[in-house]
Amino acid sequence: MTGASARPGRTLSGRFTRSGGVSVLPMDAASPAASLAAARTALRETAPLVHCLTNTVVQTITANALLAGGAAPAMVDAPEEAGEFAAVASAVLVNVGTVHARTAEAMRIAARAAGGAGTPWVLDPVAVGGLAFRTDLAAELVALRPTVVRGNASEVLALAGAGSGGRGVDSTATADDALAAAGELAHRTGGVVAVSGAVDVVTDGTRTVRIGGGSVLLTRTTGAGCALGALVAAYVAATGDPLTGTVAAHAHVALAAEIAARLAEGPGTFAAHWLDALDALDGDALARADVRSS
Amino acid sequence: MTGASARPGRTLSGRFTRSGGVSVLPMDAASPAASLAAARTALRETAPLVHCLTNTVVQTITANALLAGGAAPAMVDAPEEAGEFAAVASAVLVNVGTVHARTAEAMRIAARAAGGAGTPWVLDPVAVGGLAFRTDLAAELVALRPTVVRGNASEVLALAGAGSGGRGVDSTATADDALAAAGELAHRTGGVVAVSGAVDVVTDGTRTVRIGGGSVLLTRTTGAGCALGALVAAYVAATGDPLTGTVAAHAHVALAAEIAARLAEGPGTFAAHWLDALDALDGDALARADVRSS
Amino acid sequence: MTGASARPGRTLSGRFTRSGGVSVLPMDAASPAASLAAARTALRETAPLVHCLTNTVVQTITANALLAGGAAPAMVDAPEEAGEFAAVASAVLVNVGTVHARTAEAMRIAARAAGGAGTPWVLDPVAVGGLAFRTDLAAELVALRPTVVRGNASEVLALAGAGSGGRGVDSTATADDALAAAGELAHRTGGVVAVSGAVDVVTDGTRTVRIGGGSVLLTRTTGAGCALGALVAAYVAATGDPLTGTVAAHAHVALAAEIAARLAEGPGTFAAHWLDALDALDGDALARADVRSS
Numbered sequence: 001m002t003g004a005s006a007r008p009g010r011t012l013s014g015r016f017t018r019s020g021g022v023s024v025l026p027m028d029a030a031s032p033a034a035s036l037a038a039a040r041t042a043l044r045e046t047a048p049l050v051h052c053l054t055n056t057v058v059q060t061i062t063a064n065a066l067l068a069g070g071a072a073p074a075m076v077d078a079p080e081e082a083g084e085f086a087a088v089a090s091a092v093l094v095n096v097g098t099v100h101a102r103t104a105e106a107m108r109i110a111a112r113a114a115g116g117a118g119t120p121w122v123l124d125p126v127a128v129g130g131l132a133f134r135t136d137l138a139a140e141l142v143a144l145r146p147t148v149v150r151g152n153a154s155e156v157l158a159l160a161g162a163g164s165g166g167r168g169v170d171s172t173a174t175a176d177d178a179l180a181a182a183g184e185l186a187h188r189t190g191g192v193v194a195v196s197g198a199v200d201v202v203t204d205g206t207r208t209v210r211i212g213g214g215s216v217l218l219t220r221t222t223g224a225g226c227a228l229g230a231l232v233a234a235y236v237a238a239t240g241d242p243l244t245g246t247v248a249a250h251a252h253v254a255l256a257a258e259i260a261a262r263l264a265e266g267p268g269t270f271a272a273h274w275l276d277a278l279d280a281l282d283g284d285a286l287a288r289a290d291v292r293s294s
Numbered sequence: 295m296t297g298a299s300a301r302p303g304r305t306l307s308g309r310f311t312r313s314g315g316v317s318v319l320p321m322d323a324a325s326p327a328a329s330l331a332a333a334r335t336a337l338r339e340t341a342p343l344v345h346c347l348t349n350t351v352v353q354t355i356t357a358n359a360l361l362a363g364g365a366a367p368a369m370v371d372a373p374e375e376a377g378e379f380a381a382v383a384s385a386v387l388v389n390v391g392t393v394h395a396r397t398a399e400a401m402r403i404a405a406r407a408a409g410g411a412g413t414p415w416v417l418d419p420v421a422v423g424g425l426a427f428r429t430d431l432a433a434e435l436v437a438l439r440p441t442v443v444r445g446n447a448s449e450v451l452a453l454a455g456a457g458s459g460g461r462g463v464d465s466t467a468t469a470d471d472a473l474a475a476a477g478e479l480a481h482r483t484g485g486v487v488a489v490s491g492a493v494d495v496v497t498d499g500t501r502t503v504r505i506g507g508g509s510v511l512l513t514r515t516t517g518a519g520c521a522l523g524a525l526v527a528a529y530v531a532a533t534g535d536p537l538t539g540t541v542a543a544h545a546h547v548a549l550a551a552e553i554a555a556r557l558a559e560g561p562g563t564f565a566a567h568w569l570d571a572l573d574a575l576d577g578d579a580l581a582r583a584d585v586r587s588s
Numbered sequence: 589m590t591g592a593s594a595r596p597g598r599t600l601s602g603r604f605t606r607s608g609g610v611s612v613l614p615m616d617a618a619s620p621a622a623s624l625a626a627a628r629t630a631l632r633e634t635a636p637l638v639h640c641l642t643n644t645v646v647q648t649i650t651a652n653a654l655l656a657g658g659a660a661p662a663m664v665d666a667p668e669e670a671g672e673f674a675a676v677a678s679a680v681l682v683n684v685g686t687v688h689a690r691t692a693e694a695m696r697i698a699a700r701a702a703g704g705a706g707t708p709w710v711l712d713p714v715a716v717g718g719l720a721f722r723t724d725l726a727a728e729l730v731a732l733r734p735t736v737v738r739g740n741a742s743e744v745l746a747l748a749g750a751g752s753g754g755r756g757v758d759s760t761a762t763a764d765d766a767l768a769a770a771g772e773l774a775h776r777t778g779g780v781v782a783v784s785g786a787v788d789v790v791t792d793g794t795r796t797v798r799i800g801g802g803s804v805l806l807t808r809t810t811g812a813g814c815a816l817g818a819l820v821a822a823y824v825a826a827t828g829d830p831l832t833g834t835v836a837a838h839a840h841v842a843l844a845a846e847i848a849a850r851l852a853e854g855p856g857t858f859a860a861h862w863l864d865a866l867d868a869l870d871g872d873a874l875a876r877a878d879v880r881s882s
Contacts, residue, residue: 057353057369059645063810068855073810075645078688080721100372100396102688133374220573222357222367267362268569275856279808351647351663394666394690427668514867516651516661561656562863 027209027244032291037283039239039248044070048090048237052230053077053107055097055126058223061271062093065227068278069252071234082106086113091237092121093230094141096134104137111144120147120236120245124229129158142189147242149185150194150229153178160185175201179208192242194232196225200250202243209247212290214254215261217270224274228253251289256281321503321538326585331577333533333542338364342384342531346524347371347401349391349420352517355565356387359521362572363546365528376400380407385531386415387524388435390428398431405438414441414530414539418523423452436483441536443479444488444523447472454479469495473502486536488526490519494544496537503541506584508548509555511564518568522547545583550575615797615832620879625871627827627836632658636678636825640818641665641695643685643714646811649859650681653815656866657840659822670694674701679825680709681818682729684722692725699732708735708824708833712817717746730777735830737773738782738817741766748773763789767796780830782820784813788838790831797835800878802842803849805858812862816841839877844869 027035049072054062063073076085079102086092092114094107114121123146128138138159142149149159153173160181175197182193186205194202200211218224228249235252236245256277264270321329343366348356357367370379373396380386386408388401408415417440422432432453436443443453447467454475469491476487480499488496494505512518522543529546530539553575554567615623637660642650651661664673667690674680680702682695702709711734716726726747730737737747741761748769763785770781774793782790788799806812816837823840824833844865852858 055369056350056644057357060354060648060810063645064855064859067808067810074715075643075686076715076719077686078721080688081719084719098369098371101374127368127370131370131375131378133372220361222354222361264570265567266570266573267358268566268573271358272566272856272860273853276852276854279854279856349663350644351651354648392663392665394668421662421664425664425669425672427666514655516648516655558864559861560864560867561652562860562867565652566860 027241027247027293032209032247032293033287035244036248036251036289036291037287039235039244040252040281040283040286042238043235043248046090046238047072048234049074049088050091050093050230050234050237051076051085051089051110052093052095053082053103053110054093054095054124054226054230055099057098058095058226061221061223061275062227062230064275065278066230066234068275069231069234071231071238073230077103077106079105079109082110083113086110086119086121087117089114089119091233092119093124093233094121094146095124095126095226095229096128096137097124097126097226099134099137107137107141111141111146115144120233120242122146122148122150122229122233122236124226125149125151125155125159126226128155142185145189146191147236148192148194148232148246149189150196150232150246152196156185156193156195157181175199179203183208192246194246194250196228200254202246202250204243207243208294209243210292210294211247211250211254212292213258215257215270217261217264217267218253218257220267221271221274224253224257247291248286251286251291252278252281255285255289321535321541321587326503326541326587327581329538330542330545330583330585331581333529333538334546334575334577334580336532337529337542340384340532341366342528343368343382344385344387344524344528344531345370345379345383345404346387346389347376347397347404348387348389348418348520348524349393351391352389352520355515355517355569356521356524358569359572360524360528362569363525363528365525365532367524371397371400373399373403376404377407380404380413380415381411383408383413385527386413387418387527388415388440389418389420389520389523390422390431391418391420391520393428393431401431401435405435405440409438414527414536416440416442416444416523416527416530418520419443419445419449419453420520422449436479439483440485441530442486442488442526442540443483444490444526444540446490446519450479450487450489451475469493473497477502486540488540488544490522494548496540496544498537501537502588503537504586504588505541505544505548506586507552509551509564511555511558511561512547512551514561515565515568518547518551541585542580545580545585546572546575549579549583615829615835615881620797620835620881621875623832624836624839624877624879625875627823627832628840628869628871628874630826631823631836634678634826635660636822637662637676638679638681638818638822638825639664639673639677639698640681640683641670641691641698642681642683642712642814642818643687645686646683646814649809649811650815650818652863653866654818654822656863657819657822659819659826661818665691665694667693667697670698671701674698674707674709675705677702677707679821680707681712681821682709682734683712683714683814683817684716684725685712685714685814687722687725695725696728699729699734703732708821708830710734710736710738710817710821710824712814713737713739713743713747714814716743717749730773733777734779735824736780736782736820736834737777738784738820738834740784744773744781744783745769763787767791780834782834782838784816788842790834790838792831795831796882797831798880798882799835799838799842800880801846803845803858805849805852805855806841806845808855809859809862812841812845835879836874839874839879840866840869843873843877
């Protein structure tokens with residue numbers, strides 16, 4: 001039925017072979033273009049298997065964004081399976097958007113399995129700070145040292161405050177307002193923290209990278225941000241470098257949004273064009289993203 | 295990455311600030327146009343946070359329809375969180391389409407929290423009458439007095455009969471066939487009942503409003519009706535008036551469907567155009583909807 | 589609001605009337621065209637109610653594909669309801685893509701209810717062979733004798749081996765590599781086994797049919813394969829013949845993909861065009877599918 005031997009549109013690909021990260025030079029602060037181009041190529045060539053434990057609202061667009069980028073998505077969130085699968089995946093995404101008792105347990109198991117296997121994993125702390133159950137869970141997960149945390153300013157401020165006395169949530173904060181908190185959090189996890197906003201900020205506590213561009217239509221499309229978290233996981237697996245991979249994912253999403261915004265007549269048609277653009281964008285295009293290191 | 299500080303495409307917005315309903319004149323029976331236009335403006339200006347406990351098939355289109363209309367969607371259906379969140383939301387949607395034990399418990403908690411906080415909430419009794427578990431649950435929820443019940447004729451007939459001895463289900467009924475049952479149900483809840491059909495009927499037991507137009511393609515798109523229930527919640531929060539808000543939501547969905555049907559080549563492309571049209575429609579356009587009071 | 593009395597876009601239609609299969613001549617090996625055309629007509633005329641217990645990633649596209657084809661989807665996966673509903677549905681789909689304890693129990697109940705009622709049911713063993721929990725569940729379900737099993741080569745090899753000593757999984761296998769295993773599995777269930785690949789293979793253990801065509805974009809669209817499983821259920825209900833129905837579903841999906849691939853600019857726009865094409869394709873078109881019996 002298809003031109004490939006792969007099964008059409010699988011939630012779980014049959015491929016459990018773990019893709020090894022290829023060597024991508026750590027991002028050069030003065031000239032990130034080469035790293036971005038190499039990261040895009042690495043994603044396509046390694047096709048990492050991304051194990052997503054994510055909310056039920058965004059699973060479809062998350063899987064489609066991973067496929068468009070060149071990765072292989074797999075959603076497995078039963079406690080009976082989450083550890084077994086995380087141990088063989090190339091990367092793991094944990095997104096608490098619609099978490100409940102069973103999926104919280106699966107997330108704990110998957111995060112521990114990823115940590116034990118040395119597999120990169122991304123925490124997306126959706127709405128943490130505003131609801132006690134998930135805020136407590138996120139604090140547990142942060143203690144397991146996610147490779148990357150990706151959230152908005154409010155969430156990163158809440159997460160950082162969770163361990164140091166309750167800084168509270170400022171929902172109108174910009175990404176840069178959360179930079180100090182992000183850096184503190186990065187030091188605590190030993191990983192990277194990304195804060196989404198009009199300009200995204202990515203830091204490992206030492207180096208800071210800002211990504212501009214994008215489109216306001218991303219904020220009108222359910223799951224665009226959550227899919228970004230999954231692409232971060234894919235890129236970190238593909239590049240083997242958390243900072244470079246996280247920046248490349250943000251740049252890829254932003255550039256694809258700019259292309260889609262020019263073609264779309266509204267938020268409904270935007271989503272389809274955004275997936276098309278995620279697929280079409282190559283390394284040369286990604287090298288031209290608005291990425292500034294400091 | 296985006297032109298706004300809001301996080302792209304969040305399931306849960308960071309905003310937990312509750313939007314107050316603005317004052318919209320109750321619908322004038324002789325001339326609903328002004329109320330419809332004011333309702334559309336109110337929705338955009340108040341951007342109500344709509345807490346959705348809804349089925350897993352339609353969560354994506356529901357969230358996207360709310361975003362397109364100008365509201366902020368949040369899907370939270372863990373029993374540990376549903377009450378805390380319902381108490382701070384602008385409105386709550388309870389849709390039993392794929393309900394099971396855990397989500398049923400979350401729905402009970404959310405409905406009670408909404409009632410306690412004076413927050414409007416909408417019950418969508420999907421397939422009630424045909425399956426015992428959800429039919430019993432819906433009877434419990436009706437006793438908690440939803441601000442609006444929105445269903446098809448069969449479901450409204452079943453719900454009305456649940457408290458009065460089993461009228462049974464007539465799945466071929468038109469919306470008007472269910473008008474007496476809808477009026478009885480509205481008296482019991484003290485709220486509004488909406489019956490979807492070729493012509494929709496909305497009643498508070500005293501006044502009745504009919505909304506025409508729309509497109510048959512709405513019936514070929516999974517979740518269009520369920521998303522309508524969410525828009526009802528959003529409009530009731532934004533207007534502060536259950537009858538006006540419910541009618542405005544139906545008119546908005548119907549008009550957007552007419553526009554989308556002209557652009558679509560089938561049910562697949564229809565869905566994207568419908569979201570675009572939900573976004574684009576302004577108060578002046580909504581004022582021209584086919585709305586007749588009696 | 590709509591041009592039909594049916595509720596717009598329902599997850600569960602109000603219609604619980606079971607559609608009887610119409611008589612479609614068993615597929616003529618030398619000339620399948622007439623059977624394919626008759627099957628397409630039967631699907632539209634009987635509009636079977638397909639009860640889907642399927643993974644949360646693909647529920648939306650599955651429901652929309654069934655609606656586009658002319659069937660009525662209903663997703664019901666609570667253990668309290670699954671048996672009651674399976675007994676009145678026209679066909680049942682069991683897809684283990686995101687299965688966990690509760691939905692596994694609902695699947696067992698639904699499969700038994702379908703078997704007891706003589707209702708055709710389809711098993712889609714997503715990723716079976718690779719994860720112990722679902723592999724054990726699939727072995728249980730196979731023992732309940734599904735009318736059709738539909739998977740990729742790896743999954744069919746794993747399922748066949750599950751009862752005969754662990755043949756293991758070969759993820760790079762083509763559909764034809766799994767033909768012997770498929771035939772063995774078909775003898776064990778007394779039903780039909782379909783293996784998806786570049787060329788799909790369908791067998792009842794005696795007759796074998798191959799379906800070519802399609803598009804690689806099906807493999808870039810989450811849920812296309814899972815939706816195919818649902819269309820198999822719909823077609824088997826509509827035709828009353830497992831082999832003919834399974835082949836017709838595969839041909840329908842493949843032809844619609846070819847049309848959509850010509851219109852699409854990438855995987856995002858492909859999905860919408862594919863649904864449009866599923867809707868538009870009639871019996872005459874289906875009769876021209878690349879179907880070869882042996």
